[in-house]
Every structure is written in structure tokens, then in C-alpha cells.
């Protein structure tokens with residue numbers, strides 16, 4: 407504390423604008439500095455952006471069942487890698503493989519640290535001594551510097567690009583296959599859409615070609631939903647099961663996107679290839695930790711129950727009826743109340759799935775719209791973000807919008823309080 411105070415005073419002495427200040431102001435600013443320095447995150451925030459899978463806000467919030475599983479694992483020893491029957495060493499993957507089989511219909515499955523790691527380990531295990539064929543229309547950048555061509559290069563595989571930016575046909579893959587070809591790679595173009603004169607081969611056709619030439623077909627689904635979201639009026643996203651049924655030998659997807667679990671990279675498909683990946687040193691280097699593994703098994707178990715869309719927070723937020731959202735917005739506006747110098751109203755807004763899923767499809771939602779007489783929208787947003795209980799909203803047309811799709815009913819009172827404090 408002494409260091410922090412000395413540092414603060416030294417900075418004030420050098421700052422000509424700080425020539426005059428009261429003792430109280432000095433105490434306040436030192437307190438701010440100390441708080442900033444010692445409040446190490448991550449801390450909980452209210453997500454009022456309406457973006458359900460928000461990477462900057464930690465992607466998927468977990469189900470209470472996952473929380474319980476982590477809590478049980480955290481203080482005690484566990485049989486993470488011990489077979490209790492024989493007392494011998496087993497694999498941490500045991501806990502997950504049969505669940506993955508059950509939920510996706512795959513022959514086998516494995517979980518690694520995240521999907522980017524899963525892509526890397528898969529290509530390293532299957533294609534390091536040869537080439538991977540990929541469409542020029544699918545050499546995507548996912549974000550955070552994850553670029554498909556770079557990851558392929560890192561795995562040791564040679565990238566063979568086929569087709570053009572907008573059109574790739576099955577014949578392009580066929581013509582490119584030679585005795586060096588180890589995998590045919592298909593990547594879900596999660597975060598963008600190409601429209602107009604475009605063509606991409608059907609996964610079925612690619613799988614048929616792979617079978618004819620005995621080359622495994624890998625699909626990196628990224629978001630990878632385990633249930634068909636179109637049943638709830640949402641845009642169609644390929645499911646992991648449908649990709650396997652279409653003939654993909656391996657399907658890769660994230661645990662903390664549409665699946666709604668902890669960070670993980672799931673690989674499901676043919677046992678032969680899964681074993682090869684599991685035995686590769688990168689799978690050891692990228693293995694999941696025990697806490698995430700506990701949360702993952704608990705989340706997957708929910709998929710074996712009916713009405714999973716009401717049990718997994720991500721799915722609940724995506725599938726909740728607009729009436730529920732509208733009621734929550736009204737309650738929040740009500741709780742914020744009238745105030746001097748600002749108005750609040752409920753308006754229609756667009757929320758998004760996020761996490762690279764359904765990028766072009768806004769989901770109709772409701773937001774509380776805050777307009778202040780004395781404060782700019784940017785200043786309001788900053789105050790909301792930096793309060794005791796940070797609320798993350800967005801700006802639209804000089805007002806602050808708090809989209810309630812991504813809030814819980816239980817959050818309403820606390821968010822209203824945070825708003826009142828920020829506007830006071």
C-alpha cells in the first residue's frame with residue numbers, strides 16, 4: 407500500500423493539472439488506484455449485450471449441475487486416472503468417452519483443452535507426414551489469431567488449397583488427391599457468410615470421396631450444436647450428430663460454444679482415428695484439467711435428459727420465448743424507475759448467438775434503453791462497466807441499451823441497482 411501511495415503522489419507531483427486538490431479527493435484517488443491494482447479478475451459481470459456466447463465475457467455460463475460437479479472435485483482427491491475396480495492407472499478420457507458416444511452417436515470420443523488445440527492435435531496425429539486438402543473458401547480466421555492455414559502449418563501437415571474463394575467443387579478435391587494426402591479437411595465458416603455466386607461441396611459427397619480413397623474426412627464444426635436448434639425456431643446450424651451421419655470420420659467442436667459447457671475441444675468419430683490422436687504427444691500437452699472435465703461430464707449428462715434446452719443456460723437463453731424476455735425487460739425498467747435527468751424505456755432490439763454461430767441472424771429481443779440529459783452514452787456505458795457490479799451494455803443511437811436476453815430473472819434487482827448508482 408505504501409508503494410502504491412508513493413507512486414500516486416509522485417505522479418501527482420509531475421502532473422501540472424493536479425496543482426489543486428482536496429484531501430478528500432486525494433484519498434479518493436488513492437483508493438481508486440489501490441482498488442484498480444488489487445482487484446484482480448476475472449470478476450462476475452452482468453451481460454446485458456444480448457450476445458449469448460460472448461468470448462470476451464467468458465463464453466458459456468455453466469449449469470448448476472456443472473457447478474456442483476466442479477465443487478465436488480475441487481477439495482478432494484478424485485479417481486481422475488484410476489480404475490477403482492482394478493486399482494490400476496486408467497485414462498481421464500474414460501469419464502468422457504462413453505458420454506460422448508451416447509450423446510453424438512459416434513464410435514468414440516476424446517476431449518482436449520479447446521477446439522483450436524483439437525484441430526492442431528488431430529492434424530498433427532493424422533497428417534504430419536503428408537498433406538491436408540482444404541477449400542480456399544474455408545481457410546478462415548476464427549479470432550484471437552487462430553487462422554486455419556497457420557494451424558495446419560503448425561501441425562507439420564502441408565496445406566493443399568483447392569477451389570476458389572467463392573466456389574469449390576468435389577472435383578477440385580478429387581483432382582488434388584495424391585499419395586501424400588492424409589486428410590480432407592472441412593471447416594465450418596462459423597463467423598461469416600458468403601452470399602451470391604458460391605458453391606461448396608456437400609459433406610456427404612466429400613465423405614464418399616474420402617471412403618473411396620481411404621482418406622479420413624475431418625470436419626471442424628467450431629460451434630457444434632448437440633441438438634437441432636431449428637426445432638425452436640432458430641436458424642439451422644449443423645449438429646454434431648448430423649455431420650457424423652453425413653459420413654464425417656471425425657467431427658471437432660468447442661465445449662463452451664453452443665454446447666454450453668466448459669472450455670474444451672471435443673473430437674468424436676471413428677475409433678481408429680480417435681486412438682491415433684489420443685496417443686499423440688500433443689494430446690498429452692493439451693489435455694483437459696480435472697475441474698473442466700468434471701463440468702464437462704456434468705453438462706453432457708444433461709443432454710441425456712428430456713428438455714435439455716431448459717437446463718443448459720446457453721440453450722435456455724437462445725430458446726426462451728419473446729414473451730419471457732419482454733416481461734423481464736418490463737421488470738427491469740420498472741425496477742430502475744424514474745429518475746431526474748434520465749429516461750428509460752423498453753424497446754425491441756436484436757440479440758445474437760455469438761461464438762461464431764448464426765452470424766447473420768439477429769434474434770428478436772427486448773432492451774431497456776437509457777437516455778441521460780447530463781451524460782453521454784459513452785460515459786454512461788463506462789460508469790456501468792466500472793461499478794461494483796459491472797453491467798456490460800451497448801450503445802445505439804446515443805442511448806445505452808441493456809438487452810435482457812442474456813440476463814436472468816434473478817439479476818433484475820441487482821442490475822437495476824447498478825444502473826441507479828451509475829446514473830446518480
Ligand SMILES: *Cc1c(COP(=O)(O)O)cnc(C)c1O
Nearest residue numbers: 520521522596627628629660762
Ligand atoms: C471457435 C472455433 C474454433 C476454436 O475453438 P476454441 O474452443 O475457441 O479453441 C475452431 N474452429 C472453428 C470453426 C471455430 O468456430
